[in-house]
Amino acid sequence: MRKVTLMALCDELAPALRRKDTRMRAALALEKHVVIALWKLATPDCYRSVANQFGVGKSTIGLVLMQVCRAINRILLRKTMTLGNVREVVDGFAQMGFPNCRGAIDSTHVPVLAPDHLATKYINRKGYF
Secondary structure, three states, X not given: OOHHHHHXXXXXXXXXXXXXXXXXXXXXXXXXXXXXHHHHHHXXXXXXXXHHHHOOOHHHHHHHHHHHHHHXXXXXXXXXXXXXXXXXXXXXXXXXXOOOOOOOOOOOOOOXXXXXXXXXXXXXXXOOO
């Protein structure tokens, strides 16, 4: 992700994520909140690994992740995703042979062990089974 994209995302999420310093401790920077959440969502790292990488506690990772996901859901979801006319979408999928389908997700590739006699039928467009 480019820095300008990250900063735009932070600006969008700022109203929900901005925290104030207290007498006990300084608040985590807004950018750090977003970066921690993006890192955790993008990698298979455990909470301990992410906590060590960003210099915060494990419980902070869980808290930050929930706060950022809630903010994304509340602020950005309606701006970026729309269902359109659900009836038209369902009818369109039904015409293609997928009854009661409301949508599809593309490019989810899960590596599998292909049976030897059908191996060529299991190769995806990225070249693996």
